[in-house]
Amino acid sequence: xxxxxxxxxxxxxxxxxxxxxxxxxxxxxxxxxxxxxxxxxxxxxxxxxxxxxxxxxxxxxxxxxxxxxxxxxxxxxxxxxxxxxxxxxxxxxxxxxxxxxxxxxxxxxxxxxxxxxxxxxxxxxxxxxxxxxxxxxxxxxxxxxxxxxxxxxxxxxxxxxxxxxxxxxxxxxxxxxxxxxxxxxxxx
Amino acid sequence: xxxxxxxxxxxxxxxxxxxxxxxxxxxxxxxxxxxxxxxxxxxxxxxxxxxxxxxxxxxxxxxxxxxxxxxxxxxxxxxxxxxxxxxxxxxxxxxxxxxxxxxxxxxxxxxxxxxxxxxxxxxxxxxxxxxxxxxxxxxxxxxxx
Numbered sequence: 001x002x003x004x005x006x007x008x009x010x011x012x013x014x015x016x017x018x019x020x021x022x023x024x025x026x027x028x029x030x031x032x033x034x035x036x037x038x039x040x041x042x043x044x045x046x047x048x049x050x051x052x053x054x055x056x057x058x059x060x061x062x063x064x065x066x067x068x069x070x071x072x073x074x075x076x077x078x079x080x081x082x083x084x085x086x087x088x089x090x091x092x093x094x095x096x097x098x099x100x101x102x103x104x105x106x107x108x109x110x111x112x113x114x115x116x117x118x119x120x121x122x123x124x125x126x127x128x129x130x131x132x133x134x135x136x137x138x139x140x141x142x143x144x145x146x147x148x149x150x151x152x153x154x155x156x157x158x159x160x161x162x163x164x165x166x167x168x169x170x171x172x173x174x175x176x177x178x179x180x181x182x183x184x185x186x187x188x
Numbered sequence: 189x190x191x192x193x194x195x196x197x198x199x200x201x202x203x204x205x206x207x208x209x210x211x212x213x214x215x216x217x218x219x220x221x222x223x224x225x226x227x228x229x230x231x232x233x234x235x236x237x238x239x240x241x242x243x244x245x246x247x248x249x250x251x252x253x254x255x256x257x258x259x260x261x262x263x264x265x266x267x268x269x270x271x272x273x274x275x276x277x278x279x280x281x282x283x284x285x286x287x288x289x290x291x292x293x294x295x296x297x298x299x300x301x302x303x304x305x306x307x308x309x310x311x312x313x314x315x316x317x318x319x320x321x322x323x324x325x326x327x328x329x330x331x332x333x
Contacts, residue, residue: 061305065298068264069290075265129270149199149266181199181231181267 016096020122027135037133044137045144056141057148064146067093075150079175080104082152083111086143086173095119099171115169118162126163134158139171151179189277189327192257194318196293198306199267201227204297204308207319209328211273230261230269250282264289278327292318 030040045056067073071089084140087099091113099113111149120136140156153176160170193208203223215222233252238245251260253276258276262270262285270285270293296314297303303311322328 062298064266065268065294068266069294073265077244113288151265151267 016119018120020119023120023138024124026138027133031130031133037130041132041134041137044134045141056138057145058141059138060142060145060147061149063094063142064149067146077113079108079152082147083113083173087113090146103172109175111173112159113171113173115171118169121163121169124163130156131164135154135168136164143171143173148179151181153177153179189329190275191278191322191325191328192273192275194273194288195223195226195269195271195324196288196309197223197227197230197269198272200306201231202306203227203308204268204293205314205318207322209322227269227333228273230271234263252279260285262286262289268293276326281327284325288318288321292321 027040027044030043031037034040034043043101067090071093073085073089076085083101087101092098097115097117097119099115101111103112104110118136120139124135126133126135137158140158143156144154155174155176157172158170160166160168160171162169190210192211193206195203196203196205201224206219206223216223236246237249247262248263251258253259256276257273258278259277260272260274260281262282268289270282270288273286274281292314296311296317297309300311301308309315311319
């Protein structure tokens, strides 16, 4: 998310520390606004149909357009290709990291993204009273929102988090179904 | 060579934007009706073309022409559809339609948090930039019809 109006091969750089701190400010504010961690997690991930509250899902809905406009990636043929594009192109473009893809389920509909280092948590330590906070849950919302726009319903959740003492951060992605295009009502 | 008009649809068939330049004859039906018919036709062509395709479709259909005009079509994986009608002299203009999507729609509408998605674009900036971009195209000429 390090760029704004700039396009083409030259992309505008932004201090990653500023970005990390800004994200921290967002999470802190949500922690103040909502009573418990569950609600904050939901807010970070959730669908909010207000244009002024662009959290995860809504960010994804718009970010995918930017992604397609800049990357020239076409439609993916299967979920494995999607996984590759997410890890190698999208994460690289917006967070500057390339997570590894592992733990495919036998049916090929679930995989894990392993983030060796998560730039969002560079300066973060979870206080004791927020032990169930999923700090980077915004990423799940972004992934869900973005994939929904390309006709894929997925589930994304954190199963390991360095903030909680795990060795790596792991996002588990599960393919639910293809969303079919329908004609708008009242047309034939 | 010339440009007749341009439609921008989203995934749900909402006409996000319409503008016209050298369109001498109107369809004679309300604009809303025209958008619906246009979208319905695109939708049918699209699904039929993919059924007939001997291999998995990649980009879908790109253009069709009649004896009078040519319709150019560009669709993104998110279902944004850019449709431009020109006269017959205009060659493939995929890059032009892609530019309208990436440099105008994404930059000025999607990245503007005040522009709600999924309804008619109100942004004056988007309209005027689009208009000047189309007018600056090499095949845009004021004389032809």
